Amino acid sequence: MKRARLALFLLVLPPALYSQTTNPFTLYVHDTTGVRPDTPLATIYQLASTAVGNSSPTVIKMINTSSYTVYFGTALISTSATSTAANPNFSVTGVFEDETLGPGASVLYTLNFTPTSTGVVTGYLNLLFQVQQNGCVFSGSTGTICPANVLSVSTLNGTATAPQLTLSYQTAAGPVVLTPSSSSPLNFPNTSLSSTSPITFTLTNATTIATTTPSISLPVINTNEPSAFELNTSGVPATIAAGQAANFTVTFVPSQTGLASGELQIGSNTYPIQGAGIIVATIDSLQISYTNSTGTRTLPQAATPISFGQVLPGSGASAVLTFSVLNPTTSANSVTLPSITVSGTGFSLGGLPSFPAVIPPGNSLTFTVAFTPVSAGSFSGSLAIGSLPFSLNGVSLASGVQGLSLTTSGGPLSSQQQLNLTVNLAAPSPVAALGTLTMTFAPSVANVSDDAAVLFIATSGRQLNISLAAGAQNATYNNQSSIAFQTGTTAGAITFSVAFPNSATYTQTFTIPAAVPKITSTQALAESPNLLVTISGYDNTYSAGQLSFTFYDTTGKIIGSAIPYNATAAFQQLFFTNNQDGGMFSLQASFPVTGGSVSSVGSVTVTMANSVGQSTSSASFQ
Amino acid sequence: MKRSAFFRWALLAASALLRGQLSIPQLGVARYADGSVHLIRGVAANLIVDSRAIATSADGVSFADSAGLLSARGVIRLIRTDGSVLVEYQSTEPLPVLNIDPFAQSAAAWLPSKHLLLRWNGRQFVETPIDDSSFSGRVTFVSVVSSKAAQFYVARADSSVARIAVSLPSGNVISVDTAPGARGRAFMQQGWILWQDGASLAGERPNGFRQTVALSQQPLPPADLAMERMSDHWLHVSSRSTGTDWAVYLSATQLNVFLLPTPVAEVVR
Numbered sequence: 024m025k026r027a028r029l030a031l032f033l034l035v036l037p038p039a040l041y042s043q044t045t046n047p048f049t050l051y052v053h054d055t056t057g058v059r060p061d062t063p064l065a066t067i068y069q070l071a072s073t074a075v076g077n078s079s080p081t082v083i084k085m086i087n088t089s090s091y092t093v094y095f096g097t098a099l100i101s102t103s104a105t106s107t108a109a110n111p112n113f114s115v116t117g118v119f120e121d122e123t124l125g126p127g128a129s130v131l132y133t134l135n136f137t138p139t140s141t142g143v144v145t146g147y148l149n150l151l152f153q154v155q156q157n158g159c160v161f162s163g164s165t166g167t168i169c170p171a172n173v174l175s176v177s178t179l180n181g182t183a184t185a186p187q188l189t190l191s192y193q194t195a196a197g198p199v200v201l202t203p204s205s206s207s208p209l210n211f212p213n214t215s216l217s218s219t220s221p222i223t224f225t226l227t228n229a230t231t232i233a234t235t236t237p238s239i240s241l242p243v244i245n246t247n248e249p250s251a252f253e254l255n256t257s258g259v260p261a262t263i264a265a266g267q268a269a270n271f272t273v274t275f276v277p278s279q280t281g282l283a284s285g286e287l288q289i290g291s292n293t294y295p296i297q298g299a300g301i302i303v304a305t306i307d308s309l310q311i312s313y314t315n316s317t318g319t320r321t322l323p324q325a326a327t328p329i330s331f332g333q334v335l336p337g338s339g340a341s342a343v344l345t346f347s348v349l350n351p352t353t354s355a356n357s358v359t360l361p362s363i364t365v366s367g368t369g370f371s372l373g374g375l376p377s378f379p380a381v382i383p384p385g386n387s388l389t390f391t392v393a394f395t396p397v398s399a400g401s402f403s404g405s406l407a408i409g410s411l412p413f414s415l416n417g418v419s420l421a422s423g424v425q426g427l428s429l430t431t432s433g434g435p436l437s438s439q440q441q442l443n444l445t446v447n448l449a450a451p452s453p454v455a456a457l458g459t460l461t462m463t464f465a466p467s468v469a470n471v472s473d474d475a476a477v478l479f480i481a482t483s484g485r486q487l488n489i490s491l492a493a494g495a496q497n498a499t500y501n502n503q504s505s506i507a508f509q510t511g512t513t514a515g516a517i518t519f520s521v522a523f524p525n526s527a528t529y530t531q532t533f534t535i536p537a538a539v540p541k542i543t544s545t546q547a548l549a550e551s552p553n554l555l556v557t558i559s560g561y562d563n564t565y566s567a568g569q570l571s572f573t574f575y576d577t578t579g580k581i582i583g584s585a586i587p588y589n590a591t592a593a594f595q596q597l598f599f600t601n602n603q604d605g606g607m608f609s610l611q612a613s614f615p616v617t618g619g620s621v622s623s624v625g626s627v628t629v630t631m632a633n634s635v636g637q638s639t640s641s642a643s644f645q
Numbered sequence: 646m647k648r649s650a651f652f653r654w655a656l657l658a659a660s661a662l663l664r665g666q667l668s669i670p671q672l673g674v675a676r677y678a679d680g681s682v683h684l685i686r687g688v689a690a691n692l693i694v695d696s697r698a699i700a701t702s703a704d705g706v707s708f709a710d711s712a713g714l715l716s717a718r719g720v721i722r723l724i725r726t727d728g729s730v731l732v733e734y735q736s737t738e739p740l741p742v743l744n745i746d747p748f749a750q751s752a753a754a755w756l757p758s759k760h761l762l763l764r765w766n767g768r769q770f771v772e773t774p775i776d777d778s779s780f781s782g783r784v785t786f787v788s789v790v791s792s793k794a795a796q797f798y799v800a801r802a803d804s805s806v807a808r809i810a811v812s813l814p815s816g817n818v819i820s821v822d823t824a825p826g827a828r829g830r831a832f833m834q835q836g837w838i839l840w841q842d843g844a845s846l847a848g849e850r851p852n853g854f855r856q857t858v859a860l861s862q863q864p865l866p867p868a869d870l871a872m873e874r875m876s877d878h879w880l881h882v883s884s885r886s887t888g889t890d891w892a893v894y895l896s897a898t899q900l901n902v903f904l905l906p907t908p909v910a911e912v913v914r
Contacts, residue, residue, distance in 0.1 A: 122802060440690055480904045480906045481907065482909070509690070512691050605691070607670055608667060610666060612666065
């Protein structure tokens with residue numbers, strides 16, 4: 024809000040103010056590594072020559088060297104000394120907006136030279152600020168508002184050189200140079216699901232020196248949406264000589280109809296790409312899905328291998344995926360599938376129909392593909408459903424995760440604890456693996472099925488996806504090896520199970536013994552004519568009921584004798600009627616006083632018993 | 646003997662009340678990073694988050710044992726802990742500073758964009774324009790200490806904390822001093838002044854007793870911790886960078902910190 028107000032004031036500033044304002048700041052060019060001392064920012068500052076498309080930063084340290092408190096609105100680089108229009112060849116980052124700087128206070132920010140075209144470029148560093156002097160105020164509904172100032176403090180000159188690397192592709196009209204982070208994605212032609220569309224890209228080194236080829240990739244944007252694009256950089260050298268170019272290919276390989284999007288990453292530059300998969304033949308209309316242990320996957324793409332996961336070699340064990348081929352049309356036309364084939368070591372087909380297989384509208388056929396490796400390693404294969412191609416892969420591990428154990432912080436378990444669980448391996452894991460950590464709770468109290476407070480704190484649930492890195496001796500959840508959980512308020516046993524692929528499930532049980540009632544808080548309140556006693560706590564046996572209250576006067580002498588009360592029925596109703604919250608309770612007892620003053624009662628002691636024993640708690644009346 | 650007979654009579658009355666006064670303990674109300682607001686049941690180290698949300702898009706809450714303030718989309722509501730609304734006020738304030746203390750007429754909200762202190766007088770919300778021209782920083786905490794005065798904590802640019810008393814009848818500043826020791830976005834509850842100290846929560850009593858509780862093994866960014874009242878004695882502390890939530894019990898002598906479970910169980914795919 025303050026910044027908006029400052030900008031509003033700028034609209035009514037007289038032009039002469041640019042030259043009349045006293046500068047409260049001293050600016051230095053700052054070396055964040057501390058190797059070089061700060062040097063004053065010259066009124067005309069020469070920036071490093073920078074290629075178009077690149078950026079050169081200059082860190083500024085700005086000190087309030089005046090004797091007044093200054094409200095620093097922002098810094099910007101404009102197109103002229105008397106303008107606040109942003110210069111597109113520059114940016115300012117790291118400004119802590121709306122900063123109030125006392126005398127001697129300083130801030131750091133960065134001036135970025137980001138030329139958009141070659142040649143000499145000039146920008147003007149302007150500061151927006153208010154100075155608190157003569158009793159003025161920065162904001163508010165009363166008082167005189169301090170005048171807002173804009174001051175040009177330095178002229179920034181830089182030379183923009185030709186871009187070092189340009190990315191282009193060929194069209195019938197000639198080469199087209201692509202702009203990074205464009206809001207208009209590069210469109211691949213509409214492509215049949217049984218066809219592909221490659222585009223050859225050219226990375227050109229327009230400079231006079233050789234340059235290292237930046238990384239080229241198609242990053243995964245959404246792991247649930249396999250990429251419909253393939254990248255081939257086999258012809259790209261590690262270094263592109265001066266004036267030379269390197270070619271690589273991105274191929275659009277749709278397996279589903281509709282728009283597919285992606286990104287081409289060249290070094291730090293991102294180029295959005297997209298293409299549409301279309302149906303041009305009846306076989307293209309078939310919808311393929313497959314089912315694995317985690318559910319049904321409906322969008323397999325030819326460009327992204329279908330994973331069979333991890334299987335032990337030579338054990339005869341297989342990973343089997345069930346495929347479904349659906350003719351989704353509602354017309355009377357059937358689709359005829361001439362064949363289904365698979366290739367690749369370790370992959371085999373099962374449950375095939377007779378060919379040619381006719382799939383009527385709305386019908387489907389199913390078959391299986393099994394991955395049965397005979398040796399350790401990574402395997403790939405291919406599956407062809409008619410003319411629809413898919414790639415397959417699977418991993419065969421020499422061994423699974425072994426030597427598991429569990430430890431908890433804090434010694435033997437008891438009720439009402441928050442502890443950390445650690446999943447340990449006896450030796451560094453030979454493989455990376457994803458697994459699950461599950462906890463179950465078995466109450467030892469008759470007619471009690473659960474306690475909702477027994478949970479993993481990170482999710483309030485009882486199952487977590489854990490991961491194990493190759494070489495690690497602890498599994499982690501969210502990169503943490505200590506996994507926090509609660510023990511609840513019910514006697515019983517917590518069993519943790521750890522399951523990794525191709526490994527026997529490891530379980531370990533921790534017993535929570537029955538205990539005497541635990542009173543966690545006691546409050547005593549004298550509200551004439553009543554005495555109110557409130558206790559909170561838990562009974563992990565669900566057998567509490569016998570209470571007694573002993574009152575003392577303000578000198579500590581007992582008043583009469585302890586007063587017993589059997590609240591068993593009330594506790595049984597609390598614990599066993601629609602209760603999943605364990606043995607917690609909050610009890611408030613009211614004692615009307617008619618024969619004297621409540622102020623004469625100083626304290627109370629509450630004793631509570633269950634099937635294990637009893638506990639006592641005291642409180643003074645407030 | 647006379648007294649004993651009196652108390653035995655009194656117990657008979659108490660026994661009739663006891664059955665209706667036995668319940669699952671309610672610890673307070675917490676707002677999570679996704680804006681959902683949930684009732685928390687339990688005792689220390691045994692916390693259960695009610696799966697039903699009192700609100701789903703709140704941008705600030707402050708709760709006492711019996712009632713609280715909730716701000717969502719420019720509307721401030723005084724509500725009970727079951728979510729039922731007692732009264733509401735159209736503030737249009739995106740980020741008000743809310744507070745409610747154990748006594749009934751302490752509900753207050755600072756509306757920085759309007760320079761207004763909003764407070765509940767037991768019948769309606771009352772607006773008091775405040776001269777905040779000398780605050781020189783961001784208000785991080787506000788409390789109505791009496792019918793005539795309110796107290797603000799302001800985070801100054803040098804990270805020190807200004808403690809500013811304001812007259813409620815006039816809206817003028819009565820006094821300004823520096824809260825010793827406190828840094829950054831200070832908060833107050835049950836006599837403790839609380840602030841983030843690196844990766845720890847620091848608290849100081851009026852008698853100078855200070856306690857620092859480590860919350861994270863990893864460094865936390867400055868101004869990473871947010872604090873909101875859950876109830877009279879419980880404070881919700883959350884880390885913006887790690888997404889971790891804590892419930893802090895404030896007794897007269899100690900800060901006790903527990904992890905606060907998240908409201909939604911993970912769906913394992």
